Amino acid sequence: MINLQAIDDAVGADFHCHLDLYPEHIALIGECEKLKILTLTVTTTPKAWPRNRELTESCSYVQAALGLHPQLVSERANELPLFEKHLAETRFVGEIGLDAGSRFYSSFAEQEAIFSRILSMCAEQRNKILTIHSVRSVSKVLKHLEKNLLPFNGRVILHWFTGTENEVRKAADIGCYFSINDEMLKSQKHRNLILQLPLDRILTETDGPFIQRAGKPIRPAQSTLTCVELSKVRGLEPYQMKNVILKNAKELLAYI
Ligand code: MN
Secondary structure, eight states, X not given: OOOTTGGGGOOEEEEXXXXXXXXXXXXXXXXXXXXXXXXXXXXXXXXXXXXXXXXHTTOSSEEEOBOOOGGGHHHHGGGHHHHHXXXXXXXXXXXXXXXXXXXXXXXXXXXXXXXXXXXHHHHHHOOOEEEEEEETOHHHHHHHHHHHTTTTSOEEEEETOOOOHHHHHHHHHTTOEEEEOHHHHHOHHHHHHHHTSOGGGEEEOOOTTSSEETTEEOOGGGHHHHHHHHHHHHTOOHHHHHHHHHHHHHHHHTOO
């Protein structure tokens, strides 16, 4: 369980990574604990949850989330009952969401059915914190969030958000947070979008191991470097950006 007191000495925050997809899964959990990196490690199938939970339940800084990745819905929709079974065991949900990219569009109707069902289960249990994928489907994702969950029955972090300025405003209005990664900071278009984000809704993420730094899968501790890059975009000193991120993280995690 994340210990809210421990958050006071956290040095960084990675709100979306996949520790269980690194060969050194266990060592990385230890590294995040030792270096005091608040880490939300997502899962992609409900079957992966029990092991992830077991490995993180005694952690102070690392928390696992229960997920059903939209890109896996076509093969894993049958795990939805398992998702439902485990949901009461955690406050953290992800990776979930929608993906309307060409490779996954054929399962889009099924993705929507599952996403909507997961959101209503989360709303019913309240108090959940969700990290959400929204590739080419931001307006649909926001519509489902408004219908089923926000603004009162949960908290949402939009992971690797690539919507429009209008969608930023809409998402912020219903209470969403935004987790920013290295790849987003490389694009001028996304840097412009990041300038529109309310400062009190910004978090950092790595999405490791899917993002590389210096030719190797990025590690959660390197989210502190992402924070430095982000400070330049926002015109803040690195320590100010870090304080903003950690304050936002603390407010989010203290949500009841
Ligand atoms: Mn991911």
